[in-house]
Amino acid sequence: MTVRTRATRAAASALIAGALLVGTAGCSFITPTATLNHYDPSDGIGAEVGDVKVRNVLAISNDDESAVSLMVTIINTSSSSGSLRMQYESAEGERIDISKPVTSGEVKSYGTEVDGDMIVIADAGIRAGQLFPIYFQFGNDSGQELLVPVMASDDVIYADLAPASALSE
Known part of the structure; x- marks a missing residue:
């Protein structure tokens, strides 16, 4: 049971880290770069x-x-x-x-x-x-x-x- 709990925790941590990464960097995918505007x-x-x-x-x-x-x-x-x-x-x-x-x-x-x-x-x-x-x-x-x-x-x-x-x- 300990192995399964560790794997579950590791998967949950990776999922949360991935969601955080996409959530904080996602704006740059849809927002135009302001430095390119004259x-x-x-x-x-x-x-x-x-x-x-x-x-x-x-x-x-x-x-x-x-x-x-x-x-x-x-x-x-x-x-x-x-x-x-x-x-x-x-x-x-x-x-x-x-x-x-x-x-x-x-x-x-x-x-x-x-x-x-x-x-x-x-x-x-x-x-x-x-x-x-x-x-x-x-x-x-x-x-x-x-x-x-x-x-x-x-x-x-x-x-x-x-x-x-x-x-x-």
């Missing part, structure tokens, strides 16, 4: 326009909200050089184009450093807290419109990256 880890947003990656796009409004500086990082993963075209609508309803050249394999940033290259938009008619629609297009690839968040310059992180007041110039 997300924007900062205040800005991003997109891919053909072989060009547009990352951390953010507009920073100045104190009187008369202008914004555009913060953007452009990564050209293609084998060809070209220009990234950005188009927005001014406060008067006119479409404005901005074109920035980017060579093959280049990573180019605008508005990310105090003394660096900036893209200043003075006629956007937008305020902090709004979303600024900007259309991005590279080469012959179809473009994509992004709703760019507009941040206030009173945030310590962005205070030095805001443009000068357009009304005082």
Whole structure:
């Protein structure tokens, strides 16, 4: 009888251990892996326009909200050089184009450093807290419109990256 009791206990222990293993690991079989999902880890947003990656796009409004500086990082993963075209609508309803050249394999940033290259938009008619629609297009690839968040310059992180007041110039 002792042999049978030991065998029963061993089988029961193995069954419980197996159930515990399947119960605790079963979620990974039906739940998608979160690290494979694209997300924007900062205040800005991003997109891919053909072989060009547009990352951390953010507009920073100045104190009187008369202008914004555009913060953007452009990564050209293609084998060809070209220009990234950005188009927005001014406060008067006119479409404005901005074109920035980017060579093959280049990573180019605008508005990310105090003394660096900036893209200043003075006629956007937008305020902090709004979303600024900007259309991005590279080469012959179809473009994509992004709703760019507009941040206030009173945030310590962005205070030095805001443009000068357009009304005082």
